Amino acid sequence: MAKELRNRKHKSELIALLHAEKFKRRTVSFYRYVKIAEPQKLRDELYEKWTALNAFGRVYLSYEGVNAQMSVPEPNWEAFVKLIYSSPAFKDVPFKFAIEDSGKSFYNLIIIVRDKIVADGIDDPTFDPSNTGAYLNAKEFNEYIEKPGTLVVDMRNHYESEVGRFENAFCPDSDTFKEELPEVIEHLKGQEDKNVLMYCTGGIRCEKASAYFKHKGFKNVFHLQGGIIQYAHEIKEQGLKSKFIGKNFVFDERVGERITDDIIAECHQCGAACDRHVNCRNDDCHLLFIQCEDCEKKMNGCCTPQCMEIAALPVEEQRKLRKGKKKTEKETLAVYKSRLRPNLKDILKNK
Ligand SMILES: [Zn+2]
Ligand SMILES: [Zn+2]
Secondary structure, three states, X not given: OOOOOOOOOOHHHHHHHHHHOOOOEEEEEEEEEOOOOOHHHHHHXXXXXXXXXOOEEEEEEEOOEEEEEEEEEHXXXXXXXXXXXXXXXXXXXXXXXOOOOOOOOOOOEEEEEOOOOOOOOOOXXXXXXXXXXXXXOHHHHHHHHHOOOOEEEEOOOHHHHOOEEEOXXXXXXXXXXXXXXXXXXXXXXXXXXXXXXXXXXXXXXXXXXXXXXXXXXXXXXXXXXXXXXXXXXXXXXXXXXXXXXXXXXXXXXXXXXXXXXXXXXXXXXXXXXOOOEEEXXXXXXOOEEEOOHHHHHHHOOOOOHHHHHHHHOOHHHHHHHHOOOOOOHXXXXXXXXXXXXXXXXXXXXXX
16 A cells, blocks of 8 residues: 555644644544445545544444544534545434533544454344344433333443443443443343333444343343433433433543533542543553542552652653563453452552
8 A cells, every 4th residue: 555544643742733723623423333345445545535634533443334433623524524424334324422522532543443343242143233222312211210110221331330320220340341241131130021221322332232132032122312422412402300420431532521510439549539530641551540639649640659650760761661561462451451440549558
């Protein structure tokens, strides 16, 4: 290939460029389960066209469809929509707009081709993913949630539900969607006749999960149309009471969008009420955890004293420390998982 279809600038440079921009950006997400014959070819085409429109974001393509979180310059918005709708696979795909939008959600464009747009771990050939549950809008969801014997299930990971969730929802302790599906099915076994109400961030996980629940014998499966993002817009527009409390975790630079003023989580270091996710400032650690502003100052944005020591070193020395330490995929996953449930208070006590 003559042209290199990825960016080569450093993160800090890209962020500086983003903040120097003179126009506004719109944060938008969309997904669709649709057959894509040549995802790699489409990926390269989209990368070129979206780069020309100065669009940023994180996009997954696969034979089964598209899942995109993007930031698009306002002046190019119409051209962007026209471009997407001109492709038969994406014609009229519904857009979901961010609730709290600083326009600083992404600073580059990454398009990745994967086996599935959401890794679900399902390899059962008898499973029909098109047999999804029934959609509920915000008003209906609020009504159904009140019905006696209704099961409400959060189909997101534990670090997402930790800062925001529907009242009385079952929030599984999983790190990934793949682990979560069997965990939730196991937990709800024997209640196949009850109403199951499920929700996720933007709706994509529930498309799969609701069909899988039906496949596993659940008879009355409902899912929140457009997820928490759409719900938040609808309750605002229609003046409804939010039964979702706290923050909606999002996978971009903003980390979360506030839905209600309730703070339902606590700082992983001191236990104060806090729902602010940060990444450990030691780049080699980068642990995602909840840290209050006091602890951020005290710990210099790090998760442990070890990370503080490393983060205080000159950048060159930090790089040297990392050299030759390339982890295998399995090791990375193990570390990642153990870190996702950090008992940081205990770690700090033992230092
Ligand atoms: Zn704290
Ligand atoms: Zn750390």
